[in-house]
Amino acid sequence: MSLDIWMRENPLSYIWIGSYAVAFLIFAIEIAMVKHKRKITLQQVRLMREADESEQE
């Protein structure tokens, strides 16, 4: 069945899969990337702090 016929027979599935699922997937990826970035940055800052402390000792 071609996409044209399928989308006209199943408009709500077309809208959900094509638009909303894609949009929510993008939001989920963005949140995951932001959380990952924070985790990495915190690790870097902790490492720097530990290095500074061991230097002072």
Add this chain to the structure above:
Amino acid sequence: MAINWFKYSAPTTFYGLAGKLIPWFAISAAVLCIVGLYIGFVVAPADAQQGEFYRIIFIHVPSSILSMFLYLIMAAYAAMGLIFNTRLSSMMASAIAPTGALFAFISLWTGALWGKPMWGAWWVWDARLTSELILLFLYLGFISLHASIDDPRRADRAAALLAIVGSVNVPIIYFSVQWWNTLHQGSTIKFTGTSMHIAMQQAMFTMLVACWLYAITVTLMRVRSIILERERHTKWITELAEVKA
């Protein structure tokens, strides 16, 4: 008692404030998104001409509005950083850019999904569509330019210029349907009124507020990482509870 707003323009105080605000914005965005989708898909009736396909507007219109507004806010922050040399303004501009780019992409993507059944084409070189595509490229240009310069303060200044110059594109997107003969329809909601069903309006405005709250949440989350990264040599960062943990 007067609130000293300038206090919150310092990364030191803004970092903590953003951390406290994030959960509230995130929960509100999730709740409003569920309510908006319920009204949009269960309460709102099918459109007389477009049938069920019009329901794409509940994500397409908020994404398009957000992509334009976020660009103006990003350019305003970038300009403040350039003129007043405030650190937080430039950090905010950098934090907004990826979210704005994603909203511009979602706007173009959902527009294409709507265009196929309605116009018979995924894409046309229409003034509204083309100017929105240019907006996406401006966001990508801002992010790339910022990432290509090692010194963050120099990167802020260079990217700020691009953001300010590029802001001229936003009114072009908005007025494109009036200035040129476009395939894209004009605004359905005007100051003089609208022909939209009340449930459609409610769903669209609820989703618009949900998208705003989502954008604020993600921007605050991102700006906290940027503050951590850029201020990592300062004493207050090393004394933070999450750094000590």
